[in-house]
Amino acid sequence: MSTTLNDRLHVLLEPLAVTAGVDLEEVTLSKVGGRRVLDVTLDADGGVDLDTVAELSRAFGEALDGPEGTAVLGDGEYRLEVGSPGVDRLLTLPRHWHRARTRLVKAQLGAGGEVTGRVLESDEDGVLLEIPPVKGRGKATERRLAYAEIAKARVQVEFNRKGLDDADEADDAEDVDDVDGVEDADVEPDEA
Structure with a gap:
């Protein structure tokens, strides 16, 4: 070769x-x-x-x-x-899927059809997606896809992105609370 x-x-x-x-x-x-x-x-x-x-x-x-x-x-x-890669980059390697955690992706399947869902987790063999309910009715479901099943996948652009987990939200809140660079402590008022 x-x-x-x-x-x-x-x-x-x-x-x-x-x-x-x-x-x-x-x-x-x-x-x-x-x-x-x-x-x-x-x-x-x-x-x-x-x-x-x-x-x-x-x-x-x-x-x-x-x-x-x-x-x-x-x-x-x-x-x-x-x-760095743009938002339209194809997800082709396990590390791409790992970096897309909490992101909404659209995957075209090799057997035909497509799946749109939020990346919950990924490993060396595949990805677990949270599939939103149809027309907002019902509950979201989870679907595991092996990478071999996926013909092509891309992250979808979201202007009001949802799906941050609690740790991400806590980090975001900590960043807002800690604007002066000094860690805030829980302080009890003095009793008189």
Whole structure:
């Protein structure tokens, strides 16, 4: 099996991403308006911050402009674009499903049909979805899908996202209560 240029670029850049504690999701070299554009997509649990993107952009540029990078990419000009996956990214790996916990997803099934549900949990073999009731009537149900059953799946955009678990809500409330950077303590009033 022959390796593609994108595969060789992935092998060159992945150790830098791993060192920074992020996953190198995708490397794609394409031509846009006669110029070569190298798109690099990074992700991590909790997302990738802008400082990490900037650090890795510099590190990737140095690697690509060095002897190993020139051997893979050649001497021609290119534009490097480093970022995180968009909301329309396909969920193809177990870690994608793990990172989509509490999110609403639409999955097209290999046997036909589709399922829309909220990701409750996932593991190396499949995902447990909470399926909302039809037309808001009845109770939500749960359905376990093996990844092998899923032909294609994407996170759905929600403007009023529901589904945060108690720990997430507590974290959100703690962030609001702790605006001054000082942990609040339960203090009883002095008795006179």
